[in-house]
Amino acid sequence: MQASFTESQKETIHRLFRSRRDVRQGFTGEEIPKETLEKILLAAHHAPSVGFMQPWNFIVLEDLEKRKKIHSLFQAAKKNERQHISAEKQELYDSLKLEGILESSINICVTCDRSRHGETGLGRSQQSNMDLFSTVCAVQNMWLAARAEDIGIGWVSIISAEALAKELNLPEYVEVVAYLCVGPVESFFEEPELEQLGWQERLDIQELIYFETWGQK
Amino acid sequence: MQASFTESQKETIHRLFRSRRDVRQGFTGEEIPKETLEKILLAAHHAPSVGFMQPWNFIVLEDLEKRKKIHSLFQAAKKNERQHISAEKQELYDSLKLEGILESSINICVTCDRSRHGETGLGRSQQSNMDLFSTVCAVQNMWLAARAEDIGIGWVSIISAEALAKELNLPEYVEVVAYLCVGPVESFFEEPELEQLGWQERLDIQELIYFETWGQK
Numbered sequence: 001m002q003a004s005f006t007e008s009q010k011e012t013i014h015r016l017f018r019s020r021r022d023v024r025q026g027f028t029g030e031e032i033p034k035e036t037l038e039k040i041l042l043a044a045h046h047a048p049s050v051g052f053m054q055p056w057n058f059i060v061l062e063d064l065e066k067r068k069k070i071h072s073l074f075q076a077a078k079k080n081e082r083q084h085i086s087a088e089k090q091e092l093y094d095s096l097k098l099e100g101i102l103e104s105s106i107n108i109c110v111t112c113d114r115s116r117h118g119e120t121g122l123g124r125s126q127q128s129n130m131d132l133f134s135t136v137c138a139v140q141n142m143w144l145a146a147r148a149e150d151i152g153i154g155w156v157s158i159i160s161a162e163a164l165a166k167e168l169n170l171p172e173y174v175e176v177v178a179y180l181c182v183g184p185v186e187s188f189f190e191e192p193e194l195e196q197l198g199w200q201e202r203l204d205i206q207e208l209i210y211f212e213t214w215g216q217k
Numbered sequence: 218m219q220a221s222f223t224e225s226q227k228e229t230i231h232r233l234f235r236s237r238r239d240v241r242q243g244f245t246g247e248e249i250p251k252e253t254l255e256k257i258l259l260a261a262h263h264a265p266s267v268g269f270m271q272p273w274n275f276i277v278l279e280d281l282e283k284r285k286k287i288h289s290l291f292q293a294a295k296k297n298e299r300q301h302i303s304a305e306k307q308e309l310y311d312s313l314k315l316e317g318i319l320e321s322s323i324n325i326c327v328t329c330d331r332s333r334h335g336e337t338g339l340g341r342s343q344q345s346n347m348d349l350f351s352t353v354c355a356v357q358n359m360w361l362a363a364r365a366e367d368i369g370i371g372w373v374s375i376i377s378a379e380a381l382a383k384e385l386n387l388p389e390y391v392e393v394v395a396y397l398c399v400g401p402v403e404s405f406f407e408e409p410e411l412e413q414l415g416w417q418e419r420l421d422i423q424e425l426i427y428f429e430t431w432g433q434k
Binding site: 018054121161171202208213 | 221222230231232234235256258259262265270273277278280298303313328339340349353360361362365366374376386388391404416425428430431
C-alpha cells in the first residue's frame with residue numbers, strides 16, 4: 001500500500017488547487033531553471049492517459065521572432081472574437097490583458113499525437129476525443145506543478161489552432177491542445193483575474209451538484 | 218504575494234502526481250464521508266475555465282439499479298471496442314478489468330454545459346472545445362484531490378456518451394465529459410495498471426520534448 005497523505009499535506013494540496021491562476025500579466029521574463037522546467041514537464045508526463053497512450057509532446061519556444069509571429073496570430077484571433085462578445089461587455093473585453101506570449105520566459109505548445117500506438121486503441125474507440133482529454137490532464141498537472149514552483153502559466157485560447165499547427169510544422173496527425181505562456185511572475189492574483197475584474201462571478205458549487213439524474217437536488 | 222511552497226511541500230505535491238492511479242479494481246464499497254466528497258468536488262470547482270465559465274456539473278450516482286443499466290452500456294461498448302483491438306492484444310484485452318461501476322462507492326458523471334453564460338464567450342469563439350477542456354481540468358483536480366484522501370477514481374471511457382446522456386436526462390446543450398467510479402480502495406498500484414500488466418510501456422519523456430518546432434531536439 002502506498003503511503004497516505006497527512007492532514008497537513010492535504011492542506012498543502014488544497015492550497016495548491018486554490019492558488020493556481022491563469023496568468024496573463026506580471027511575467028518577469030527571468031529564465032526558468034532547467035531542473036524546474038524538467039520537474040514541471042515530468043508532472044505532465046504523469047498525467048492519466050487513455051490506454052496509457054501518453055499522446056502528448058511539448059514544444060518549448062524561446063525564439064522571440066517566432067513568438068512575435070504567434071503573437072500576431074493571437075491579435076488576429078482577438079479581432080475575430082470581439083465580434084462575438086456582447087455589446088455591454090466589449091469595453092471590459094478590450095481592457096483585458098489576455099496573454100503573455102512575448103513577456104513570459106518561454107512558451108510551451110502541448111500537442112496530442114492522435115495516431116500514437118496505432119489508429120485506435122483501448123478506451124478511445126467509443127469516445128474519440130479521449131486522447132485530447134488525456135493531453136488536457138497533462139496540461140493541468142503542469143499548471144499545478146508550475147504553481148508549486150512559483151511559475152505562472154497562462155493558456156492562450158484566442159488563437160487559431162490550425163495557424164499554430166502550420167507555424168510549428170505539426171504533422172497532420174498531431175493537434176494543438178494548449179498554447180501556454182510560462183515563467184516567473186511578480187505575484188499571483190488572490191482570486192481569478194476575470195473574477196476580480198468583474199467579468200464573471202464564481203458560481204455556488206452547491207448549485208452544480210445533482211443526484212442520480214440531471215437537475216435533481 | 219501569495220505564499221510560496223516549501224521544498225518539503227513541493228515533494229508532497231510531486232508524490233501526489235506520481236501516485237495518482239486510474240483505479241478499476243480493489244474498490245471496497247465503503248461510504249465516502251460527506252466532507253471528503255465535498256473537498257474533492259471543491260477541488261474540481263477550483264479548476265481553470267475558459268472565460269471563468271465554470272461549465273461543469275457533477276451528477277452523483279448511488280442507486281444500484283441505475284448503475285446496473287449503465288454497466289450494461291459499458292458491456293455493449295466493450296464488445297464494440299474489442300473489434301478495434303489488434304489480434305495479438307485481444308487476449309490481454311479480455312483479461313483486463315476496465316471499470317468499477319458497481320463495486321465503487323459512487324459514480325460521478327462530470328458534464329459540460331456548453332451554453333452556460335451564453336452561446337459564445339471569451340476564449341472559446343476561436344477554439345470551440347475549450348469548455349470541454351476546462352471540464353477535463355476539473356476532472357484532473359478531482360482525481361488528484363481524491364488520491365490525497367485515499368479515494369480511488371477510475372474514468373470509464375468505454376461507454377457511449379450519447380447513451381449516458383439519455384440515461385441521465387441531460388439537456389441537449391449539456392455533454393458528458395467523464396464518467397467516474399469513485400470510492401475507497403484496498404490499495405493503489407505502484408505503477409499504472411496497464412504498464413504493470415504489459416499493455417503499454419511508459420515513454421521516455423526526453424523523446425517527447427521538442428524545441429522551437431515539431432521534431433527538433
